[in-house]
Amino acid sequence: MSEQQQQKVAMVVMAHADDAEFGCAGTAARWAKEGWEVYYVLCTDSSSGGPDDATDVSEEARQRIVATRMQEQRNACAILGVKDVFFLGHRDGELQPTIELRKELVRLYRTYKPTRLICQSPVRTWEPAMSLGAYHPDHMAAGEAALAAVYPASQNPWDFPDLFEKEGLKPHKVKEVFIMSSPKENYISDISSTIELKWEALRAHTSQLGDHFEEIRSWIDSYHATVGKKIGTTHAESFHRTENR
Numbered sequence: 001m002s003e004q005q006q007q008k009v010a011m012v013v014m015a016h017a018d019d020a021e022f023g024c025a026g027t028a029a030r031w032a033k034e035g036w037e038v039y040y041v042l043c044t045d046s047s048s049g050g051p052d053d054a055t056d057v058s059e060e061a062r063q064r065i066v067a068t069r070m071q072e073q074r075n076a077c078a079i080l081g082v083k084d085v086f087f088l089g090h091r092d093g094e095l096q097p098t099i100e101l102r103k104e105l106v107r108l109y110r111t112y113k114p115t116r117l118i119c120q121s122p123v124r125t126w127e128p129a130m131s132l133g134a135y136h137p138d139h140m141a142a143g144e145a146a147l148a149a150v151y152p153a154s155q156n157p158w159d160f161p162d163l164f165e166k167e168g169l170k171p172h173k174v175k176e177v178f179i180m181s182s183p184k185e186n187y188i189s190d191i192s193s194t195i196e197l198k199w200e201a202l203r204a205h206t207s208q209l210g211d212h213f214e215e216i217r218s219w220i221d222s223y224h225a226t227v228g229k230k231i232g233t234t235h236a237e238s239f240h241r242t243e244n245r
């Protein structure tokens with residue numbers, strides 16, 4: 001096994017603040033406990049996450065939301081043991097899997113050299129039945145960009161040659177990818193030791209969950225308990241896991 005393969009570095013690429021807390025925070029916290037350096041990347045500025053009954057949707061109002069949601073995400077990361085969080089700042093609700101976004105992600109992969117990556121699914125599935133909310137278009141765009149940045153761009157010196165020539169960022173191969181809400185989940189991750197951290201981190205997104213926290217916790221709890229039963233544990237998260245050979 002090469003030196004690169006042994007690095008205990010993981011990166012979590014998501015569209016919005018709180019996406020990771022819903023889908024993979026138990027796993028991220030467990031990896032952190034196991035000695036992995038975990039980094040979060042948020043592709044958007046999360047600025048469309050204001051109240052559904054908002055009457056002020058001005059730029060000023062959006063910017064206040066951005067500041068709040070960045071702080072809430074930092075608070076959640078501190079609870080989980082996530083080492084750092086990077087905000088790429090694309091406009092919420094308008095994310096596209098552009099070459100620009102792919103390059104930003106390649107820059108991060110080559111800089112921090114993750115062995116593992118967690119991202120969102122770039123495709124919808126209705127089997128098993130998933131909510132529309134799992135497939136916000138930003139989630140699919142973030143997933144597509146995250147995967148395109150893994151292969152081939154991050155590991156190919158001919159992709160974005162200026163990252164190598166001007167920034168000294170050598171190609172890096174991400175070895176394992178874990179995809180949330182994917183059509184074919186094949187990997188169950190035991191989060192029984194970190195479920196309380198997950199709840200605490202989810203609760204940190206006060207502006208999003210607020211008064212609904214207990215209600216939301218209850219349905220996520222029963223979902224994770226159902227998945228956990230499959231491997232004989234109290235709570236688990238599920239992914240499609242694939243190796244980049």
Ligand SMILES: [Zn+2]
Nearest residue numbers: 015016019136
């Ligand atoms: Zn989201």
